[in-house]
Each structure stands twice: as structure tokens, then as C-alpha cells.
Amino acid sequence: MPSNSDTARGRILGRIRAATGEAASHNFAAVMSSCPSRERALAAIDDPVGEFRERALGNGIELFDLPALPGLCADLPTRLADAIKLARDGRLAHLDWSAFQLTEDTTDASCGVVLADGGIAETGTLLFTNRSVASGLLFLVDHLVAVLPLSRLVCRQEDLWKAGHCNASAVHLVSGPSRTADVEQTIQIGAHGPRRLLVYLLDDRAQPLEMDR
Amino acid sequence: MSAPQTFIARAGGALDDSQLQSALAKARSGFVDKRATAIAAEPDFETMRDQAREVRQRSLANLATCLEQFEQQVNAAGGQVHWAESTDDLRRIVIDICEQAGAKTVTKGKSMVGEEAALNEALEQAGLTPWETDLGEYIIQLAHEPPSHIVAPALHKTRDQVAELFRDAHALGERDLGEVRALVDEARAVIRERFLSADVGITGANLLIAETGTAALVTNEGNGDLTARLPRTHIITTSFDRVVPTWEDASKIFRVLARSATGQPITAYTSFFSGPRAEGEQDGPESFHVVLLDNHRTEILDSEFREMLHCIRCGACMNHCPVYQSVGGHTYDSVYPGPMGAVLSPLLRGYAQDDELPNASSFCGRCEEVCPVRIPLPGLMRKLREREMVQEKPPWLTRRMLAAFGWLAQRPVLYRYLTGAGTRVLATLGRRRGALRSLPLASAWTAHRDLPAPQGASFQLRWARAQRKAEGERGDA
Structure with missing residues (x-):
């Protein structure tokens, strides 16, 4: 030594x-x-769903309400252009995808459909871990569609860390479509990642969707 | 062509560069207005700043403990931590990892530590091909220039200049590159192939989280994630002072980071990387390395400048600095420009000419006012000026002038008389236009602006009058 x-x-x-x-x-x-924070706490968020909606819209997310999960496959074609190649999260494989052209190759897909592992009201943010979703699926597609079960929505980031979302080799907080302002400070959507982020809010608070990982 | 040696000479060139001035004008309103809007929308912002500052203090007070925990956790996840005392060490460590991985091509996310160590040049010399993926970094890589801003590296470029660089670099025939959209789309298409084929991905880290051995990365483009997750090897180049103890602490930094940098409540992507792909996970690299740079930071930690290590690299200080706004980042001749750079550059590299940097400030105080972790930047610059006075005697003329001012300032009656006379002369000269277009011995200054003519009496005189008046009124009552 x-x-x-x-x-x-x-x-x-x-x-x-x-x-x-x-x-x-x-x-x-x-x-x-032995050295806890002595600073004041932030104000409480009274209406997390309302806060999430407002913040998400402000980040450029397209928001839709989804009464029940199977409705996703019927609604999706109305939101996307035709002839789209779609890659999906394994946890959504049981839905009826017969109307879509599917691919397993994320580099070939123009649209990815994923289930969010969590949502954060304070910034209109979704959380994904690579235990459940491949990072490539989140970043290589042109259009990213995410289902957020409202039972997984929390007020602040810290609430998700307390719920144990830190133990994966990659944890991604996604708060909007990819963007850049590197040319003349002009904001352009669609830099290297998705050009559109569509989020379906699934109200499962009466009967929470099973976490299947 | 090499840049002129002194700040003043470079500043002169920058002020006369109309393309640079046009690019700076756009950035000025962009960053400042966006931040102001974001903060007006967040009533808790001052509390957020206090929380963030406390996290930075606590992190540095327990730095060795945090770093040992960080290393232990990275090892436990199957990754490796490397310690680099100098930028030479960092370059060697990164090249060794690339060679062991049999790499030929490298995608890179933005890393200020990578810039500090001039990593691209070293990779090229070692026979590797580094591909920058952040749009701003890609632009300056094509231009063979250093970054001019820590958040927006190509801030000094106009869209026409970017279009010209793209035409030279991409053999794509005739096409319209007049709109920013077209430039972004072209870069996306060119860089996409590189994400998919690179052998190694190198990114920086905005924060390191000790409790789980995690590197956190903040981007808007998504290039950092593609760089980190697609190649077989992920290398993170950063400095040890980025560490915070817990995920909760990281959240407190993120709350002030994007609001201060780009006026967003949060960036599009905030990602956390803890080791290589684990069993049962969907994707990720096979090997994971974190290189921690010192390069004089341990000396800063042990000095009166420790607070400079609180910096979270948001760029708000330079966005709000009248000097940076006028002369741009390259004038500072360092990868860290603006007020934070004026403190950090002399401490990190100690070049003789760095003594000028803390003097390139009017001490207006806006940098300290907007700093999300409340670093007293003017105070630190003042300490550097004091240090310079002791260590490096300034030129004879400067010393004589300072001595003369010191002598005068200690004689209030004479001082008031002379400043009063000066004020009256200037007021008379500028009476017709309300401003002076030129002044003897100050033509360089008045070439770019007019000096407003003094209005009425001096502050001291008016204060004395107001006091007398107030006493008179109290006497009447």
C-alpha cells in the first residue's frame, strides 16, 4: 500500500x-x-396537478388527459403524422398497437412511447430511470410520448429522491423538448433530442397503476 | 495570428469589431431579460439562493469526507475515480483510458474542465478524433477558437459566421442557411451519426453527489445524454469542488442554476449517472470513469478566496457585467471570462498578465447582486488587487497617481474644493448638449460614449444642505 x-x-x-x-x-x-440545513423551507405546493400543468405548458410540453391507459393507442394517431415508426416501452407492450408500424430499434424509430417513473409538479418534469426505459429511446426519437400516472406525481424533486428513485445507473429528468439557444440566443426546439414532447396525464389516483419493474 | 498581450489592447480590438458587437448586443438583452422574468415568477427565489449557498458551504467544509464517499460509491457501482493534480495529469489520464478502450473517435459534451485542460488538442495529438456535440462547442471547434462564455460558448458568433463555418465544414452542396432553424437542423443531422459511432463519450459534470457516487449533468440539447449513454466508455472530466453531499442538496443547486443561467425554472434535461450499465438495465456504457482535477483548487480552498469554489458556473455574473457586455469573453484570454473568471483565472494559472483581470471591473456590484450563491465577487477582486499591489509593484505612474489621490482624499476641505471646481468646469463645458463628446486625455473612452455633464452640486454638498435644512425644520417645530 x-x-x-x-x-x-x-x-x-x-x-x-x-x-x-x-x-x-x-x-x-x-x-x-451532524450538520442539517438551517435555511427556511420553500412554500408548500397546494395543487400539484395544477402546478404541473402550468409548468409543463410553460416548458413547451403538449399536455393531454387520458381517462384510461388503453385509450392511448386510439388517441395517439390523432396527435402524430402518418407513417411514423414507433418504439415503445416494454411496460406498455400489452396495449393494442396493431394500428402502428413498430420497431425495436431506437435509432430507426421516429416516435417513442414511454411510461414515466415519476413526475415533479414544481417544474413540470418527468422522471425516467434506465431500469425501465432505455436512455436511447428518450433521446434518439423525433417525438417522445410519455404517460404520467398521476399517482406518481410529487410536489418537489426531493420527494422523488425520498421515494428511492436514485438507484439506477442513469436517472433522467425530462422537462421539455430538446432545445438550443447557441446561435444568436434564438431558442430553437429540436437540437439533438426530441422535437416534440407529448405528455398524457393518466388519472390513476383511485386505483394506482402497478409499478412493474 | 496571436491575440494582443494586454487586456486593454484586446478590449480595444473587441470594441472596434462590429460583428462581435452585434453578437454581444443580442446576448445582452437575451440573458438579462430572461433571468429577470424567471425570478419575478418565483417568489421563493431568495430562499432558494440561501439554501444553495448553504449547500456549497457545507460541501466545501466537509470536502474530503464527501470525496471519499463519492469514490467509494463509484467503485461499488463498478466505475473508477482518477485524481489529476494538474491539467497535464488530466490529459494523460483521459488519453490512457481512450487507448485502453482501443478508441479512435470521441464524442464530447461541454466540459469547462476539458476546456481548462485544452483536452481536444491533446486528444488530436494522441491520434484520436474528438467531436464536440454541444452546438456552441461544435461551432467554436470548427472555428478553432476557445469559448467566449461558460454557458453559451459561441456567443460571439453571428448566424452568418456560423453559416460560413458550416459551408466550409460540411460538403452538402447548395442550401439555404439563412435561418437559425436550418443551422440547427444541419448540425443535428451531422452530429447524429457521430453519437451512434463514437467509441468513447466525454462529458463534464455540473455536480457530483457524494452519497451515491453520482455525476449530474444539465443540458438543453440532450447531447450530454447521448454522449454519456451510447458509447461503450463514458469519461467525466470535472473538478473535485463540484461535489455536494446528497441528492436533496443537488436539487437545491438546480433550483437556482437554470434560473440564473438561461432564465428557465429547469433545463430540458437534468441527468444523473452512477456507474456503468448495471444488470437488468436497458442500456448504458460498459465502463465509467470520473477524472477529478485539482489544478490549484486545493490552494484556493486554503485561502481567503475559498468562496470562489462555491461557483456553480451559471454565467449570470458575466451576463450582467458592463465590462463583459462591452468587450466579450475572448478579451479575458481565459476559458473563464467575466467577473468569475477575473477572480478564478489568476488563481488557477497565475500568469503575469492575469493581474489585469481583477482590474477590468468598475465594481458596480451587479455580479454579486445576481450571483445565485452570493459570491462577493467585487470583494474577491479587491483582494486580488491588494495582493497585486504587494507582490507586483504597479508601474511608476500608477503608483504616483494613487499616492496623489491618497494624499488628496485625506484632506477633505481641499478635496471638496477641487472636485467642486472640476464639476463646475465640466457642467459649463457640457451645458449646451448635456453631455461631453470628447475630453482631453480620454479620447479612447469618449470614442465609444459621451460623458454626461454634471447636474447641479456634488453629493456631499447636497447632503450637507439637506442636513442643514432638516435641522432648520426641527428647530422651527
Whole structure:
């Protein structure tokens, strides 16, 4: 085992400790619980669904209400152009997709249909983990269609972290279509990711949709 | 052609560059107005700033503990943390990983640490082909220029200049590139192929989360995610000061980051990467590396400039800086321009000419006013000026003038008399137009603006009169 000053790691951590006065054997959890935040909390969000709608629309998301999940396949063709190649989330495979041209290859699909793992009211945001959805499906398609079951909507980001959405090698918060303002500060939708983001709000609060992962 | 050596010479060139001035004019209103609108819509914004500042303080106070936790968690997930004391170390580590992966092509997301280490040049010299994927970074890669802004790297380019770069770089025949839409679509098509074929993806990180060994990345284009998730190897180049303890802490930073940077409540994409693809997951890289750069940051941590490490790289300070707005980022001759760069650049690299940077400020205070984590930027610049006075004696003329001003400022009666006389002279000269078009010895200044003629008496005189009047009224009562 090389001594601390033999490695860049040892030297950097040594200099940091000299500056901060931290002991060498500090336990992370113990240290963090000993210094909780003393700042004021943010105001409560009284109407999460209303807040989500307002924020999502502000982010350029197209919003629709979905009374029941099977209705998705009937409504979708009215929102999309014809002759679209569609890739879908495995968790939605049981729906009737007979009216669509399907593909398993996300690089070939022009539309992706996915089920959101969570929603955040404060910013009109959807959460996906790559336990359930391939990152490629979220970013390579031209049109992304997401179903958000309202039972999975929370007020703030922290509520999703408390619910354990942090344990996947990729967690994506998606808050609108892809955009850029890199040329003359002019906002253009559709930089590298989806040009459209359509979100179906599924009211499953009486009987929550099973989380099937 | 190399840039002139001094800030003042470069600033002169920038002020005379009409294309640059036209690009800067668009950015000025864009960023400032968008931020103002976003903040007006958020009544809790001041609380959000306090929370974010506290997270940064707590992170740095427990930095070694957080970093050890971070490394342990990355290892547990099957990834690897590398420690780079210098930018040389960072370049070598990244090239070694690419060579071990047998890589030829590399897609890159925006990384300011990558820019700080001039990583693209090093990759090219090692026989690799780096492809920038962020539109702004791609534009400046084609132009062979450094970024001029930490959020919008190609802010200094007009759409016509971008169209010309695209015509030179993409053999796509005759086409209309007059609209921004056409430029964005063309870049999308060209870069899409690269996402799908690259061997290695290199991104930066906006934050590192200690508790789970996670790197968080904020983008609007989605290029960061495609760079991170499609190639077999993902390398993150960042500096250790990006770490925060928990996911809750990260949320507190995100709340102020996009609002301050682009005036959005949140960017289109905020993504969290914790190691390579795990069993049962849908996709992701096979290997995952985080390279942590020091490059003098441990010295900053141990100095009176520690608060500079609170910076979350939103760019609000430069967007609101009258100096940056006038001369643009390249005038600072550093990848970190504007007020944050005027503090950070001298501390990170300590070039002799960096002493000029903290002097390129009128101390108007707007940078501190808009900084989401309340870094006292003018105060830090003042400390750097003081340090310069002690370490590097300024030129004889500057010293004599400062000494003369110091002598005068300690003699209030004489000071009031002379400033009063000066005010009267200027008011008389500028009486007809209300402003002075030119001044002796200050033609460089008046070439670009007029000096408003003084109106009435000095502040001290009016204050004294108001006090006397108030006393008189109290006496009457």
C-alpha cells in the first residue's frame, strides 16, 4: 500500500484536509447528519396537478388527459403524422398497437412511447430511470410520448429522491423538448433530442397503476 | 495570428469589431431579460439562493469526507475515480483510458474542465478524433477558437459566421442557411451519426453527489445524454469542488442554476449517472470513469478566496457585467471570462498578465447582486488587487497617481474644493448638449460614449444642505 503522499489522490486529499481541518476517519453519514440545513423551507405546493400543468405548458410540453391507459393507442394517431415508426416501452407492450408500424430499434424509430417513473409538479418534469426505459429511446426519437400516472406525481424533486428513485445507473429528468439557444440566443426546439414532447396525464389516483419493474 | 498581450489592447480590438458587437448586443438583452422574468415568477427565489449557498458551504467544509464517499460509491457501482493534480495529469489520464478502450473517435459534451485542460488538442495529438456535440462547442471547434462564455460558448458568433463555418465544414452542396432553424437542423443531422459511432463519450459534470457516487449533468440539447449513454466508455472530466453531499442538496443547486443561467425554472434535461450499465438495465456504457482535477483548487480552498469554489458556473455574473457586455469573453484570454473568471483565472494559472483581470471591473456590484450563491465577487477582486499591489509593484505612474489621490482624499476641505471646481468646469463645458463628446486625455473612452455633464452640486454638498435644512425644520417645530 503506497503512503498517502505517493499518489495524486493522497496528496490532493491531504491538502484538502489541511484546509478544512477534517479528521482522516470521518464517517460520511455521521458527518452529514451532524450538520442539517438551517435555511427556511420553500412554500408548500397546494395543487400539484395544477402546478404541473402550468409548468409543463410553460416548458413547451403538449399536455393531454387520458381517462384510461388503453385509450392511448386510439388517441395517439390523432396527435402524430402518418407513417411514423414507433418504439415503445416494454411496460406498455400489452396495449393494442396493431394500428402502428413498430420497431425495436431506437435509432430507426421516429416516435417513442414511454411510461414515466415519476413526475415533479414544481417544474413540470418527468422522471425516467434506465431500469425501465432505455436512455436511447428518450433521446434518439423525433417525438417522445410519455404517460404520467398521476399517482406518481410529487410536489418537489426531493420527494422523488425520498421515494428511492436514485438507484439506477442513469436517472433522467425530462422537462421539455430538446432545445438550443447557441446561435444568436434564438431558442430553437429540436437540437439533438426530441422535437416534440407529448405528455398524457393518466388519472390513476383511485386505483394506482402497478409499478412493474 | 496571436491575440494582443494586454487586456486593454484586446478590449480595444473587441470594441472596434462590429460583428462581435452585434453578437454581444443580442446576448445582452437575451440573458438579462430572461433571468429577470424567471425570478419575478418565483417568489421563493431568495430562499432558494440561501439554501444553495448553504449547500456549497457545507460541501466545501466537509470536502474530503464527501470525496471519499463519492469514490467509494463509484467503485461499488463498478466505475473508477482518477485524481489529476494538474491539467497535464488530466490529459494523460483521459488519453490512457481512450487507448485502453482501443478508441479512435470521441464524442464530447461541454466540459469547462476539458476546456481548462485544452483536452481536444491533446486528444488530436494522441491520434484520436474528438467531436464536440454541444452546438456552441461544435461551432467554436470548427472555428478553432476557445469559448467566449461558460454557458453559451459561441456567443460571439453571428448566424452568418456560423453559416460560413458550416459551408466550409460540411460538403452538402447548395442550401439555404439563412435561418437559425436550418443551422440547427444541419448540425443535428451531422452530429447524429457521430453519437451512434463514437467509441468513447466525454462529458463534464455540473455536480457530483457524494452519497451515491453520482455525476449530474444539465443540458438543453440532450447531447450530454447521448454522449454519456451510447458509447461503450463514458469519461467525466470535472473538478473535485463540484461535489455536494446528497441528492436533496443537488436539487437545491438546480433550483437556482437554470434560473440564473438561461432564465428557465429547469433545463430540458437534468441527468444523473452512477456507474456503468448495471444488470437488468436497458442500456448504458460498459465502463465509467470520473477524472477529478485539482489544478490549484486545493490552494484556493486554503485561502481567503475559498468562496470562489462555491461557483456553480451559471454565467449570470458575466451576463450582467458592463465590462463583459462591452468587450466579450475572448478579451479575458481565459476559458473563464467575466467577473468569475477575473477572480478564478489568476488563481488557477497565475500568469503575469492575469493581474489585469481583477482590474477590468468598475465594481458596480451587479455580479454579486445576481450571483445565485452570493459570491462577493467585487470583494474577491479587491483582494486580488491588494495582493497585486504587494507582490507586483504597479508601474511608476500608477503608483504616483494613487499616492496623489491618497494624499488628496485625506484632506477633505481641499478635496471638496477641487472636485467642486472640476464639476463646475465640466457642467459649463457640457451645458449646451448635456453631455461631453470628447475630453482631453480620454479620447479612447469618449470614442465609444459621451460623458454626461454634471447636474447641479456634488453629493456631499447636497447632503450637507439637506442636513442643514432638516435641522432648520426641527428647530422651527
